[in-house]
Amino acid sequence: MHDVREILLMAKADAPPARYGVEDIVAAGRRRSRRAFVQRVGGVGVLAAAVATTAVLSAVNLVVPINHGVSTAVSAASPPAPTTPAPSPPFTFTFGGYQVGEYRVLAPDEVNQTYQTAGVLRDRKDARGKVTTLYVGTLTVYQPTTFDPAKFRVSTPMTVQGRDAFQYETQQPVGGWSVGGRAIGVPSDGPSISFTVTTNALAWQYAHDSWAVLSTETNPIEAVFPLADAIEVAERFTVAPTDPVPAKVPFRTGYLPAGFTLQSVSGQSLTAENRGMVTFVYAQPGTTAVSVTISILWVDTPPPDAVKRTSRCNPGQHWCATTLPGGKFWVAVEDPSQTLSDEELLKVSDDLTFATLEDPGTWYPVS
Amino acid sequence: MNPDEEEFRRFVAARLEMLRGLAYLTCGDWQIAEDVVSTCLAKLYVRWGSVSSPERYVTRMVVRAVVDEARRPWRREWSASHALPEVIEPDVSDRITEAMRVRQALHQLPPGQRTVLVLRFYADFSVEETAEVLGRSPGTISSQTARGLATLRRLLAAEDIALVEELEERDDDARCARNLVDG
Numbered sequence: 001m002h003d004v005r006e007i008l009l010m011a012k013a014d015a016p017p018a019r020y021g022v023e024d025i026v027a028a029g030r031r032r033s034r035r036a037f038v039q040r041v042g043g044v045g046v047l048a049a050a051v052a053t054t055a056v057l058s059a060v061n062l063v064v065p066i067n068h069g070v071s072t073a074v075s076a077a078s079p080p081a082p083t084t085p086a087p088s089p090p091f092t093f094t095f096g097g098y099q100v101g102e103y104r105v106l107a108p109d110e111v112n113q114t115y116q117t118a119g120v121l122r123d124r125k126d127a128r129g130k131v132t133t134l135y136v137g138t139l140t141v142y143q144p145t146t147f148d149p150a151k152f153r154v155s156t157p158m159t160v161q162g163r164d165a166f167q168y169e170t171q172q173p174v175g176g177w178s179v180g181g182r183a184i185g186v187p188s189d190g191p192s193i194s195f196t197v198t199t200n201a202l203a204w205q206y207a208h209d210s211w212a213v214l215s216t217e218t219n220p221i222e223a224v225f226p227l228a229d230a231i232e233v234a235e236r237f238t239v240a241p242t243d244p245v246p247a248k249v250p251f252r253t254g255y256l257p258a259g260f261t262l263q264s265v266s267g268q269s270l271t272a273e274n275r276g277m278v279t280f281v282y283a284q285p286g287t288t289a290v291s292v293t294i295s296i297l298w299v300d301t302p303p304p305d306a307v308k309r310t311s312r313c314n315p316g317q318h319w320c321a322t323t324l325p326g327g328k329f330w331v332a333v334e335d336p337s338q339t340l341s342d343e344e345l346l347k348v349s350d351d352l353t354f355a356t357l358e359d360p361g362t363w364y365p366v367s
Numbered sequence: 368m369n370p371d372e373e374e375f376r377r378f379v380a381a382r383l384e385m386l387r388g389l390a391y392l393t394c395g396d397w398q399i400a401e402d403v404v405s406t407c408l409a410k411l412y413v414r415w416g417s418v419s420s421p422e423r424y425v426t427r428m429v430v431r432a433v434v435d436e437a438r439r440p441w442r443r444e445w446s447a448s449h450a451l452p453e454v455i456e457p458d459v460s461d462r463i464t465e466a467m468r469v470r471q472a473l474h475q476l477p478p479g480q481r482t483v484l485v486l487r488f489y490a491d492f493s494v495e496e497t498a499e500v501l502g503r504s505p506g507t508i509s510s511q512t513a514r515g516l517a518t519l520r521r522l523l524a525a526e527d528i529a530l531v532e533e534l535e536e537r538d539d540d541a542r543c544a545r546n547l548v549d550g
Contacts, residue, residue, distance in 0.1 A: 001529045001530070001531045002528065002529070002530060003488075003530070003531050004484060004488040004516065004519070004530065005488045005489065007469055007473070007519070007523070007528075007530065008388075008392055008485060008488055008489045009388075009489075010466045010469045011392060011466060011469045011470045011473050012388045012391050013466050014466060015387065015388070015397065016397050018383070018384075018401065019401050019405075020401060020404075020405040021383075022376055022379045022380050022383065024405065025379050025383075025405050025408045025409060025412070026372065026375065026376055026412065028405060028406075028408075028409035028412070029375070029408065029409040029410075029415075030412070031409075032409045032410065
C-alpha cells in the first residue's frame with residue numbers, strides 16, 4: 001500500500017540527470033536581466049513573440065490618416081500660417097534619446113510608415129541611494145498630418161510647446177496576478193486575476209499638425225509617470241536637426257510572397273536594455289491582412305552543441321522556427337492570418353541570410 | 368560578490384529538484400519540465416528582491432507554464448529545438464516496472480486533477496494555497512482533489528497497486544472521494 005506522495009515520488013524516481021544546474025540558471029537570469037529589463041509585452045519569452053506581433057499589426061492599422069497631402073497654398077491676403085513639416089523618408093528615425101530629470105527617453109527603435117516609438121525609463125533612487133530603473137511609458141511620434149487627435153479632443157485641453165495638447169485618461173481592464181493580495185501586473189505566464197488600471201496619454205504637437213503621444217504603461221507598479229512629469233518630457237522633445245537615420249534589419253530576405261514589402265520594424269538591437277526580441281513585418285502595401293512576420297529571439301538556455309541551422313514548421317499552424325548556429329538565437333517566421341502555407345513560410349525562413357545579430361553595426365539599412 | 372545573487376543561488380540550489388519534480392509530474396515530459404523550470408527561475412532572478420514569497424511565486428509560474436504548455440506553440444518549438452536524449456535506466460527491476468505503471472496511471476488522470484494532486488501531495492500545498500496558484504476556488508480544489516484521488520485509486524488498482532486512503536491528513540478530501548466512489 002502506498003500513499004499519494006509515495007506514488008508521486010515513485011513516478012519521478014527515474015529522473016534523468018538535470019540539464020541545467022544552478023550556475024546555468026544564474027547565467028540565464030543575468031542574460032534576461034540585462035536584455036529584458038522589464039516585460040514590455042507581457043514577459044520576454046516565447047509567448048511574447050505572438051503578443052508583440054499582434055501589437056505591431058494592430059498598431060499599423062491604428063491610425064487613420066486624415067490628410068496625406070502637403071500643406072495647402074496660402075493666399076497673399078491670408079495671415080501667416082504655420083508650416084507643416086514634410087514627412088520623413090519611410091523607415092527612418094528622426095529623433096534621438098534624451099533625459100529629463102529621472103526620465104530617460106530611449107532612442108526610437110520601432111518605425112513604420114506612420115510613426116516611430118521609443119521607450120521611456122525612470123531611474124528612481126531610494127533613500128539608501130539604490131537606483132531602480134522602471135519602464136514607465138512609450139513615446140510615439142507620428143509623421144506630420146497622420147495623427148487624428150479627435151479621440152483626444154474630448155479630454156483635458158492644455159498647451160505644450162506652445163501648441164494645443166490634450167491629456168487623455170482611460171481605465172483599462174488587465175489581467176495579472178497578485179502577491180500577498182497586491183496586484184503586481186501582467187505576467188507572461190497567464191493572467192489569474194483581473195483588475196482595472198488608469199492609463200494616461202498626453203498628445204501634443206511637436207510641429208504644426210505633427211503629433212506625438214506619451215502614454216504610460218498599464219502595469220500598476222510601473223505606472224509611475226505623473227502627468228506633470230510627462231509634460232516636462234514632452235516640452236523637451238525635439239526632432240533631430242540632422243538627417244533621418246534609416247532603420248536597420250538584421251537579415252536579408254531571399255524569398256517573399258509576391259508584392260510583399262517591409263511594413264514595420266520593431267527593435268534595432270538584441271542587446272538593448274529594453275529588448276529581448278526584434279520583429280519585422282512584411283506585407284503588401286496598404287494592408288497587413290496577410291503578412292509574414294519575422295521575429296528573432298534569444299534562447300534562454302542555449303544548448304552547448306548547436307552547430308548548424310535547422311528549420312521546421314508545425315504542420316497547419318502557419319509558423320516556422322529556425323535555430324541558428326551557436327544556439328543563442330532562434331527565428332520565428334509566421335503568418336498571423338493563417339493564410340500562407342507552411343511551405344511558403346519555410347521558404348521565407350530558409351532564404352534569410354543574417355548579419356551578426358549581436359552587432360547592430362552589421363545590420364542592413366532599409367533601402 | 369552580489370549578496371542578492373548569492374541568496375538567489377542558495378534558493379535555486381535548495382528548490383531546483385522539487386521544482387523539476389513538480390513540473391515533470393504535472394506535464395509528464397522531463398525536457399519540457401526542465402525548460403520551464405529554468406526559464407521560470409531565470410525570470411525570478413530578474414524580480415529577485417521584489418517578490419515577497421519566492422517559493423510560492425516560482426511554483427505558480429512553473430505550474431502555469433506547464434499547464435499552459437499545450438497552448439503555447441512557441442514554447443513547444445523552443446523546447447523541441449533543444450532536444451537532448453533522456454537518460455532512462457533499463458527496465459530491469461520490479462521497482463522500475465512499478466514506477467512505470469504508476470506513471471502510466473498518473474498520466475491517465477485528467478490534467479486538472481493531476482495538477483491539483485501534485486500541488487497538494489507533492490508540493491504539500493494546502494487547499495487555499497493550491498486555489499491561489501491555480502486561480503480557482505477552494506471548493507473547486509477540494510472537489511478536484513477528491514475526484515483525482517478516486518480516479519487515481521481506480522487507475523492504480525487496474526495496475527495492481529493499492530493506494531491508501533488519506534484519512535488522517537486529508538480527511539475532507541478522502542470523505543469526498545469515498546462519496547464519489549460510493550455514489
